[in-house]
Amino acid sequence: MTGAPALIEVEGLAKSFTLHLRGGLVLPVVSGVSFSVHPGECVALGGPSGVGKSSILKAAFGNYAADQGRIWVRDGDTRIDLASAAPRTVIELRRRVIGYVSQFLRVIPRVSARDVVATAARDGGADESEASATAERLLARLNLPERLWSLPPSTFSGGEQQRVNIARGLAGRHAILLLDEPTASLDAENSAAVVALITERKRQGAAILGIFHDLPVREALAERIIDVSAFAKASKPAGVAA
Amino acid sequence: MSATVTATNGAEQPLLVADGVTKYYGERLGCRGVSFEIHPGEVIAVVGESGSGKSTLLALLSQRLALSAGRVSYRQNGHLRDLAELSEAERRRLQRTDWGFVHQDPREGLRMNVSAGANVGERLMATGWRHYGRIRQTANEWLARVEIDTTRIDEPPRSFSGGMRQRLQIAKNLVTHPRLVFMDEPTGGLDVSVQARLLDLIRELVANLGLAAIIVTHDLAVARLLSHRILVMKDGEVIESGLTDRVLDDPAQAYTQLLVSSVLAA
Numbered sequence: 310m311t312g313a314p315a316l317i318e319v320e321g322l323a324k325s326f327t328l329h330l331r332g333g334l335v336l337p338v339v340s341g342v343s344f345s346v347h348p349g350e351c352v353a354l355g356g357p358s359g360v361g362k363s364s365i366l367k368a369a370f371g372n373y374a375a376d377q378g379r380i381w382v383r384d385g386d387t388r389i390d391l392a393s394a395a396p397r398t399v400i401e402l403r404r405r406v407i408g409y410v411s412q413f414l415r416v417i418p419r420v421s422a423r424d425v426v427a428t429a430a431r432d433g434g435a436d437e438s439e440a441s442a443t444a445e446r447l448l449a450r451l452n453l454p455e456r457l458w459s460l461p462p463s464t465f466s467g468g469e470q471q472r473v474n475i476a477r478g479l480a481g482r483h484a485i486l487l488l489d490e491p492t493a494s495l496d497a498e499n500s501a502a503v504v505a506l507i508t509e510r511k512r513q514g515a516a517i518l519g520i521f522h523d524l525p526v527r528e529a530l531a532e533r534i535i536d537v538s539a540f541a542k543a544s545k546p547a548g549v550a551a
Numbered sequence: 552m553s554a555t556v557t558a559t560n561g562a563e564q565p566l567l568v569a570d571g572v573t574k575y576y577g578e579r580l581g582c583r584g585v586s587f588e589i590h591p592g593e594v595i596a597v598v599g600e601s602g603s604g605k606s607t608l609l610a611l612l613s614q615r616l617a618l619s620a621g622r623v624s625y626r627q628n629g630h631l632r633d634l635a636e637l638s639e640a641e642r643r644r645l646q647r648t649d650w651g652f653v654h655q656d657p658r659e660g661l662r663m664n665v666s667a668g669a670n671v672g673e674r675l676m677a678t679g680w681r682h683y684g685r686i687r688q689t690a691n692e693w694l695a696r697v698e699i700d701t702t703r704i705d706e707p708p709r710s711f712s713g714g715m716r717q718r719l720q721i722a723k724n725l726v727t728h729p730r731l732v733f734m735d736e737p738t739g740g741l742d743v744s745v746q747a748r749l750l751d752l753i754r755e756l757v758a759n760l761g762l763a764a765i766i767v768t769h770d771l772a773v774a775r776l777l778s779h780r781i782l783v784m785k786d787g788e789v790i791e792s793g794l795t796d797r798v799l800d801d802p803a804q805a806y807t808q809l810l811v812s813s814v815l816a817a
Binding site: 326327328329330367371372373374396397399400417418419 | 590593747751754776779780793794796797800801803804805808809812
């Protein structure tokens, strides 16, 4: 990764949960998390389940609030701290810059699979016809049967939903992709299709931060693994605002 | 915070600014110290239990109720104006043209005994439309747009179902192409299937017309579906606010955690 500036730079991120309904119990998750991801690079978050990998990913999407630290996101020539950005800024970055594939598909009810994906493409700047072409191309490459395209995904199987989810995440041509177990509920063939699509996005210069429990998938995609256990527990759970 | 760089559209100005908006009903607090901005195309949900002050806040912002303290400013012709300075005529014109107000009970927003077409046309006439044929045609288009059978244009909403009445109320509000729409529990009191259809319609209209909207709801699923941002109200004050999915998935305040944990996952 020669000289090109990082697309994500996490500096001293801390995240905990204060459970007010459990007497204010504070669950420290991670602290002092620092790393960066450059264009064309895929970084995997590693460590045992429950260690805080998803929390880091969600913080990098603005879905979880950071207690401390900065999450710098590059948008062209500017660098924006997602941790302190206004909601409108976060929404704008999600449209154009940061894509996210969650573990489970969460979509607007009653919207067809094709439209779910096409909307993401349109948000990323594609025009109407380009957006639906992108949607169909991605759904086809992910082997989602064509007869399902015009149906809302709520009735799909877990694996089918996940492929819609991945198609949506990749449709926007975001420079940053956050992937939470993208191949978790997929068989080998579909898993390979996902790996191929992500590899293409890497070649095009996307910065990818992901959680991949599936070892072959991780080895195929990630250049580096960040062991999240290093940021968990070991650091003191203090300094967290209640 | 720090030298945070604002994303694109830095020049984009807020449409409405609430600054310390406060209301007392005699001794009793309605709402206190509410401040926020809303930009064009932005949808804000105000959530909280009954009595939390959310409907009072909506009435204050929309100038249906006088503030005890604070200020509401609105952008007209490129300038933010304190709405307290508007004359009564100016205020009415704003409410009839540039704003919409969708009541939970459509009977409050419609005239139940005049035809559906006249309900929609009335708002156009209030903005100076005079040509009967054009008014009727536009009303017709809007009825179709909110999925009301246009052969029923001459029937009064009295004969409509609850869901149809609510869609008519929405058509009536949007016919003048407002920039900002206030909605007070727009899907409250409707059957679940009717509610779903209405939500789809609101979502589509708001997105396609680029409307700004402030929606009061006690239903967090409605807030998640429709809004970009959430204000959580309790005892007359905004106790938490932020990006909708952040507030719902990572609520910080005790009361917000209680609200979120009280609903079945949707």
